[in-house]
Amino acid sequence: MNHILPSLRLWIATLLICVLAYGAVVLGFAQTVAPFQANGSIIVQDGRPIGSRLIAQNFTQDRYFWPRPSAADYNGMGAMGSNLSPTSDKLKQRAAETVSRYAAAQDDPIPADLVAASGGGLDPHISLAGARYQAGRVAAARGLPVRSVEAVIDRLAFAPGGAFAPDRIVNVLELNMALDKLGR
Template structure:
Protein backbone atom coordinates (compact mmCIF):
# COMPACT_ATOMS: atom_id res chain seq x y z
CA UNK A 1 0.00 0.00 0.00
CA UNK A 2 2.85 2.37 0.83
CA UNK A 3 4.02 1.99 -2.74
CA UNK A 4 0.81 1.28 -4.61
CA UNK A 5 -0.85 4.66 -4.26
CA UNK A 6 2.20 6.72 -5.32
CA UNK A 7 2.69 4.24 -8.19
CA UNK A 8 -0.85 4.86 -9.42
CA UNK A 9 -0.40 8.62 -9.21
CA UNK A 10 2.92 8.27 -11.04
CA UNK A 11 1.15 6.24 -13.73
CA UNK A 12 -1.34 9.03 -14.19
CA UNK A 13 1.09 11.93 -14.47
CA UNK A 14 3.56 10.13 -16.74
CA UNK A 15 0.72 8.99 -18.98
CA UNK A 16 -0.67 12.51 -19.25
CA UNK A 17 2.65 14.22 -19.89
CA UNK A 18 4.78 11.66 -21.75
CA UNK A 19 2.07 10.10 -23.88
CA UNK A 20 -0.88 12.46 -24.32
CA UNK A 21 0.94 15.79 -24.09
CA UNK A 22 4.05 14.68 -25.94
CA UNK A 23 2.26 12.93 -28.80
CA UNK A 24 -0.17 15.83 -29.24
CA UNK A 25 2.63 18.37 -29.33
CA UNK A 26 4.73 16.48 -31.89
CA UNK A 27 1.63 15.70 -33.95
CA UNK A 28 0.54 19.33 -33.97
CA UNK A 29 3.96 20.66 -34.94
CA UNK A 30 4.57 18.03 -37.62
CA UNK A 31 1.15 18.41 -39.22
CA UNK A 32 1.45 22.22 -39.17
CA UNK A 33 4.97 22.65 -40.49
CA UNK A 34 5.50 19.54 -42.64
CA UNK A 35 2.15 17.95 -43.53
CA UNK A 36 3.53 16.23 -46.63
CA UNK A 37 6.29 14.47 -44.67
CA UNK A 38 4.15 13.87 -41.58
CA UNK A 39 1.75 11.85 -43.73
CA UNK A 40 4.44 9.58 -45.21
CA UNK A 41 5.56 11.66 -48.24
CA UNK A 42 2.82 10.44 -50.57
CA UNK A 43 3.34 11.71 -54.15
CA UNK A 44 0.25 12.62 -56.14
CA UNK A 45 0.07 12.93 -59.91
CA UNK A 46 -3.08 14.56 -61.28
CA UNK A 47 -4.72 14.11 -57.87
CA UNK A 48 -3.97 10.39 -57.77
CA UNK A 49 -1.62 8.92 -55.14
CA UNK A 50 1.10 6.99 -57.00
CA UNK A 51 3.39 6.05 -54.15
CA UNK A 52 5.55 7.31 -51.31
CA UNK A 53 8.77 9.13 -52.10
CA UNK A 54 10.39 7.11 -49.32
CA UNK A 55 9.00 3.64 -50.03
CA UNK A 56 10.19 1.45 -52.91
CA UNK A 57 7.56 0.06 -55.26
CA UNK A 58 8.01 -2.77 -57.69
CA UNK A 59 8.96 -2.02 -61.30
CA UNK A 60 9.23 -4.87 -63.79
CA UNK A 61 8.69 -3.40 -67.26
CA UNK A 62 11.79 -2.70 -69.33
CA UNK A 63 10.86 0.96 -69.75
CA UNK A 64 11.22 1.77 -66.06
CA UNK A 65 14.24 1.76 -63.76
CA UNK A 66 14.10 -1.18 -61.36
CA UNK A 67 14.62 -0.86 -57.59
CA UNK A 68 16.81 -3.05 -55.38
CA UNK A 69 15.57 -6.59 -54.66
CA UNK A 70 13.09 -6.79 -51.79
CA UNK A 71 12.83 -9.67 -49.33
CA UNK A 72 9.34 -8.34 -48.53
CA UNK A 73 8.25 -8.18 -52.18
CA UNK A 74 7.73 -4.39 -51.77
CA UNK A 75 4.89 -4.96 -49.29
CA UNK A 76 4.35 -1.66 -47.48
CA UNK A 77 2.56 -3.50 -44.66
CA UNK A 78 5.22 -6.19 -44.12
CA UNK A 79 8.67 -4.68 -44.54
CA UNK A 80 11.56 -7.07 -43.90
CA UNK A 81 15.12 -7.92 -44.85
CA UNK A 82 16.27 -11.29 -46.13
CA UNK A 83 18.22 -11.92 -42.92
CA UNK A 84 20.42 -14.29 -44.87
CA UNK A 85 24.06 -14.61 -43.91
CA UNK A 86 26.51 -13.26 -46.52
CA UNK A 87 27.85 -16.81 -46.67
CA UNK A 88 24.43 -18.34 -47.38
CA UNK A 89 23.80 -20.65 -50.35
CA UNK A 90 20.22 -19.34 -50.56
CA UNK A 91 21.58 -15.83 -50.98
CA UNK A 92 23.90 -16.97 -53.77
CA UNK A 93 20.96 -18.61 -55.55
CA UNK A 94 18.79 -15.51 -55.21
CA UNK A 95 21.62 -13.32 -56.50
CA UNK A 96 22.12 -15.61 -59.51
CA UNK A 97 18.46 -15.05 -60.48
CA UNK A 98 18.88 -11.28 -60.28
CA UNK A 99 22.07 -11.41 -62.32
CA UNK A 100 20.27 -13.44 -64.99
CA UNK A 101 17.34 -11.01 -65.06
CA UNK A 102 19.70 -8.11 -65.80
CA UNK A 103 21.82 -10.24 -68.16
CA UNK A 104 25.04 -9.26 -66.41
CA UNK A 105 28.30 -10.75 -67.68
CA UNK A 106 31.89 -10.71 -66.43
CA UNK A 107 32.63 -8.00 -69.01
CA UNK A 108 29.67 -5.97 -67.83
CA UNK A 109 29.30 -6.76 -64.11
CA UNK A 110 26.24 -5.48 -62.27
CA UNK A 111 26.64 -2.98 -59.39
CA UNK A 112 26.22 -4.77 -56.05
CA UNK A 113 23.32 -2.68 -54.75
CA UNK A 114 21.08 -4.02 -57.54
CA UNK A 115 21.77 -7.57 -56.31
CA UNK A 116 21.73 -7.07 -52.53
CA UNK A 117 18.34 -6.74 -50.79
CA UNK A 118 17.98 -3.78 -48.42
CA UNK A 119 17.35 -3.92 -44.67
CA UNK A 120 13.65 -3.14 -44.76
CA UNK A 121 12.99 -4.31 -48.33
CA UNK A 122 11.65 -0.82 -49.13
CA UNK A 123 14.85 1.11 -49.94
CA UNK A 124 13.63 3.80 -52.37
CA UNK A 125 17.11 4.40 -53.84
CA UNK A 126 19.63 2.75 -56.12
CA UNK A 127 23.21 3.85 -56.66
CA UNK A 128 24.07 6.18 -59.53
CA UNK A 129 26.08 3.32 -61.05
CA UNK A 130 23.05 1.05 -60.67
CA UNK A 131 20.85 3.56 -62.52
CA UNK A 132 23.37 4.14 -65.33
CA UNK A 133 23.65 0.36 -65.67
CA UNK A 134 19.95 0.25 -66.59
CA UNK A 135 19.93 3.35 -68.85
CA UNK A 136 20.46 1.47 -72.09
CA UNK A 137 17.57 -0.94 -71.47
CA UNK A 138 15.21 1.87 -70.49
CA UNK A 139 16.20 4.01 -73.50
CA UNK A 140 15.69 1.13 -75.92
CA UNK A 141 12.28 0.24 -74.49
CA UNK A 142 11.13 3.85 -74.70
CA UNK A 143 12.72 4.64 -78.03
CA UNK A 144 14.74 7.46 -76.51
CA UNK A 145 18.38 8.33 -77.16
CA UNK A 146 20.58 6.80 -74.43
CA UNK A 147 22.25 10.14 -73.81
CA UNK A 148 18.92 11.71 -72.94
CA UNK A 149 18.17 9.02 -70.33
CA UNK A 150 21.68 9.25 -68.89
CA UNK A 151 21.28 13.00 -68.50
CA UNK A 152 18.04 12.42 -66.63
CA UNK A 153 19.81 10.00 -64.29
CA UNK A 154 22.67 12.41 -63.68
CA UNK A 155 20.19 15.19 -62.87
CA UNK A 156 18.45 12.98 -60.31
CA UNK A 157 21.65 11.83 -58.55
CA UNK A 158 22.62 13.29 -55.19
CA UNK A 159 25.05 12.59 -52.34
CA UNK A 160 22.93 11.48 -49.36
CA UNK A 161 25.21 12.85 -46.65
CA UNK A 162 27.47 15.49 -48.31
CA UNK A 163 31.10 14.72 -47.35
CA UNK A 164 30.11 12.02 -44.85
CA UNK A 165 28.39 9.82 -47.43
CA UNK A 166 29.42 11.08 -50.86
CA UNK A 167 28.53 8.02 -52.99
CA UNK A 168 25.70 9.35 -55.23
CA UNK A 169 22.28 7.69 -55.21
CA UNK A 170 19.03 8.11 -57.17
CA UNK A 171 15.39 7.94 -56.03
CA UNK A 172 13.82 5.33 -58.31
CA UNK A 173 10.21 6.55 -58.15
CA UNK A 174 11.16 10.16 -58.84
CA UNK A 175 13.42 9.10 -61.71
CA UNK A 176 10.63 7.04 -63.26
CA UNK A 177 8.17 9.93 -62.84
CA UNK A 178 10.64 12.17 -64.65
CA UNK A 179 10.83 9.57 -67.43
CA UNK A 180 7.05 9.59 -67.77
CA UNK A 181 7.01 13.39 -67.91
CA UNK A 182 9.62 13.24 -70.70
CA UNK A 183 7.29 11.05 -72.72
CA UNK A 184 4.36 13.44 -72.49
Protein backbone atom coordinates in the same frame (compact mmCIF):
# COMPACT_ATOMS: atom_id res chain seq x y z
CA MET B 1 -6.21 0.17 -1.12
CA ASN B 2 -5.00 3.65 -0.07
CA HIS B 3 -1.42 2.78 -0.98
CA ILE B 4 -2.46 1.85 -4.56
CA LEU B 5 -4.23 5.15 -5.29
CA PRO B 6 -1.06 7.35 -5.44
CA SER B 7 0.62 4.84 -7.76
CA LEU B 8 -2.43 4.76 -10.00
CA ARG B 9 -2.54 8.59 -10.13
CA LEU B 10 1.17 8.72 -10.99
CA TRP B 11 0.69 6.09 -13.72
CA ILE B 12 -2.22 8.04 -15.26
CA ALA B 13 -0.31 11.34 -15.08
CA THR B 14 2.76 9.74 -16.68
CA LEU B 15 0.60 8.22 -19.42
CA LEU B 16 -1.09 11.55 -20.17
CA ILE B 17 2.17 13.50 -20.22
CA CYS B 18 4.51 11.03 -21.92
CA VAL B 19 2.09 9.55 -24.43
CA LEU B 20 -0.69 11.98 -25.23
CA ALA B 21 0.90 15.38 -24.56
CA TYR B 22 4.34 14.50 -25.95
CA GLY B 23 2.81 12.77 -28.99
CA ALA B 24 0.58 15.79 -29.68
CA VAL B 25 3.51 18.22 -29.40
CA VAL B 26 5.73 16.16 -31.74
CA LEU B 27 2.90 15.67 -34.26
CA GLY B 28 1.97 19.37 -34.16
CA PHE B 29 5.59 20.41 -34.61
CA ALA B 30 6.11 17.99 -37.51
CA GLN B 31 2.89 19.09 -39.23
CA THR B 32 3.95 22.73 -38.89
CA VAL B 33 7.61 22.42 -39.88
CA ALA B 34 7.57 19.56 -42.43
CA PRO B 35 4.02 18.43 -43.30
CA PHE B 36 5.02 16.50 -46.47
CA GLN B 37 7.52 14.37 -44.57
CA ALA B 38 5.27 14.04 -41.50
CA ASN B 39 2.55 12.54 -43.69
CA GLY B 40 4.78 9.88 -45.23
CA SER B 41 6.26 11.77 -48.20
CA ILE B 42 3.39 10.60 -50.40
CA ILE B 43 3.71 11.52 -54.08
CA VAL B 44 0.39 12.47 -55.66
CA GLN B 45 -0.19 12.48 -59.40
CA ASP B 46 -3.46 13.51 -61.02
CA GLY B 47 -5.08 13.75 -57.58
CA ARG B 48 -4.25 10.22 -56.44
CA PRO B 49 -1.36 8.87 -54.40
CA ILE B 50 1.05 6.73 -56.41
CA GLY B 51 3.68 6.00 -53.80
CA SER B 52 6.02 7.31 -51.16
CA ARG B 53 9.46 8.80 -51.69
CA LEU B 54 10.55 6.61 -48.78
CA ILE B 55 9.42 3.11 -49.78
CA ALA B 56 10.54 1.15 -52.85
CA GLN B 57 8.04 -0.19 -55.35
CA ASN B 58 8.55 -3.23 -57.54
CA PHE B 59 8.83 -1.98 -61.11
CA THR B 60 9.20 -4.92 -63.50
CA GLN B 61 8.61 -3.55 -67.01
CA ASP B 62 11.69 -2.88 -69.16
CA ARG B 63 10.60 0.73 -69.65
CA TYR B 64 11.13 1.39 -65.95
CA PHE B 65 14.18 1.44 -63.74
CA TRP B 66 14.12 -1.49 -61.34
CA PRO B 67 14.75 -1.04 -57.62
CA ARG B 68 17.01 -3.05 -55.36
CA PRO B 69 15.77 -6.53 -54.44
CA SER B 70 13.50 -6.62 -51.40
CA ALA B 71 13.47 -9.23 -48.65
CA ALA B 72 10.07 -7.78 -47.65
CA ASP B 73 8.64 -8.18 -51.18
CA TYR B 74 8.22 -4.36 -51.27
CA ASN B 75 5.61 -4.50 -48.49
CA GLY B 76 5.89 -1.41 -46.30
CA MET B 77 4.17 -3.23 -43.45
CA GLY B 78 6.94 -5.81 -43.27
CA ALA B 79 10.22 -3.94 -43.55
CA MET B 80 12.99 -6.41 -42.87
CA GLY B 81 16.24 -7.84 -44.00
CA SER B 82 16.38 -11.46 -45.04
CA ASN B 83 18.72 -12.64 -42.25
CA LEU B 84 20.19 -15.07 -44.77
CA SER B 85 23.92 -15.63 -44.44
CA PRO B 86 26.23 -14.95 -47.40
CA THR B 87 26.66 -18.72 -47.74
CA SER B 88 22.90 -19.36 -47.95
CA ASP B 89 21.85 -21.33 -51.04
CA LYS B 90 18.56 -19.38 -51.14
CA LEU B 91 20.43 -16.05 -51.15
CA LYS B 92 22.84 -17.30 -53.83
CA GLN B 93 19.89 -18.43 -55.97
CA ARG B 94 18.14 -15.04 -55.62
CA ALA B 95 21.36 -13.24 -56.53
CA ALA B 96 21.90 -15.51 -59.56
CA GLU B 97 18.33 -14.87 -60.74
CA THR B 98 18.84 -11.11 -60.37
CA VAL B 99 22.13 -11.18 -62.27
CA SER B 100 20.43 -13.23 -65.01
CA ARG B 101 17.48 -10.81 -65.16
CA TYR B 102 19.89 -7.95 -65.82
CA ALA B 103 21.82 -10.08 -68.33
CA ALA B 104 25.01 -9.14 -66.54
CA ALA B 105 28.27 -10.45 -67.95
CA GLN B 106 31.84 -10.61 -66.75
CA ASP B 107 32.81 -7.76 -69.08
CA ASP B 108 29.75 -5.76 -67.91
CA PRO B 109 29.54 -6.37 -64.13
CA ILE B 110 26.36 -5.40 -62.33
CA PRO B 111 26.59 -2.86 -59.48
CA ALA B 112 26.26 -4.59 -56.11
CA ASP B 113 23.22 -2.59 -54.98
CA LEU B 114 21.14 -4.04 -57.82
CA VAL B 115 21.80 -7.56 -56.51
CA ALA B 116 21.75 -7.07 -52.73
CA ALA B 117 18.68 -6.05 -50.75
CA SER B 118 18.99 -3.18 -48.29
CA GLY B 119 18.81 -3.82 -44.55
CA GLY B 120 15.13 -2.84 -44.37
CA GLY B 121 14.27 -4.30 -47.76
CA LEU B 122 12.50 -1.11 -48.86
CA ASP B 123 15.26 1.29 -49.92
CA PRO B 124 13.72 3.52 -52.62
CA HIS B 125 17.12 4.54 -54.01
CA ILE B 126 19.67 2.94 -56.26
CA SER B 127 23.23 4.06 -56.79
CA LEU B 128 24.13 6.34 -59.67
CA ALA B 129 26.07 3.40 -61.12
CA GLY B 130 22.96 1.20 -60.75
CA ALA B 131 20.85 3.73 -62.61
CA ARG B 132 23.40 4.15 -65.39
CA TYR B 133 23.68 0.37 -65.68
CA GLN B 134 19.96 0.22 -66.52
CA ALA B 135 19.87 3.29 -68.80
CA GLY B 136 20.37 1.37 -72.05
CA ARG B 137 17.52 -1.08 -71.37
CA VAL B 138 15.14 1.69 -70.33
CA ALA B 139 16.09 3.91 -73.29
CA ALA B 140 15.56 1.06 -75.77
CA ALA B 141 12.18 0.15 -74.27
CA ARG B 142 11.03 3.77 -74.42
CA GLY B 143 12.50 4.54 -77.83
CA LEU B 144 14.68 7.30 -76.38
CA PRO B 145 18.34 8.09 -76.90
CA VAL B 146 20.47 6.79 -74.02
CA ARG B 147 21.85 10.32 -73.56
CA SER B 148 18.33 11.63 -72.82
CA VAL B 149 17.77 8.98 -70.15
CA GLU B 150 21.22 9.63 -68.65
CA ALA B 151 20.44 13.36 -68.53
CA VAL B 152 17.33 12.64 -66.43
CA ILE B 153 19.40 10.37 -64.16
CA ASP B 154 22.05 13.06 -63.69
CA ARG B 155 19.41 15.71 -62.98
CA LEU B 156 17.81 13.61 -60.22
CA ALA B 157 20.95 12.13 -58.67
CA PHE B 158 22.00 13.56 -55.33
CA ALA B 159 24.51 12.93 -52.55
CA PRO B 160 22.46 12.34 -49.39
CA GLY B 161 25.42 12.96 -47.10
CA GLY B 162 26.75 16.00 -48.91
CA ALA B 163 30.54 16.27 -48.67
CA PHE B 164 30.63 13.56 -45.99
CA ALA B 165 29.10 10.87 -48.25
CA PRO B 166 29.56 12.06 -51.85
CA ASP B 167 28.31 8.88 -53.57
CA ARG B 168 25.22 9.89 -55.50
CA ILE B 169 21.94 7.98 -55.46
CA VAL B 170 18.66 8.23 -57.38
CA ASN B 171 15.09 7.72 -56.17
CA VAL B 172 13.62 5.05 -58.47
CA LEU B 173 9.99 6.24 -58.27
CA GLU B 174 10.93 9.84 -59.04
CA LEU B 175 13.18 8.73 -61.89
CA ASN B 176 10.42 6.63 -63.46
CA MET B 177 7.91 9.46 -63.05
CA ALA B 178 10.30 11.91 -64.74
CA LEU B 179 10.68 9.54 -67.68
CA ASP B 180 6.90 9.06 -67.91
CA LYS B 181 6.58 12.85 -68.23
CA LEU B 182 8.73 12.65 -71.38
CA GLY B 183 5.73 10.89 -72.93
CA ARG B 184 7.27 7.69 -74.19
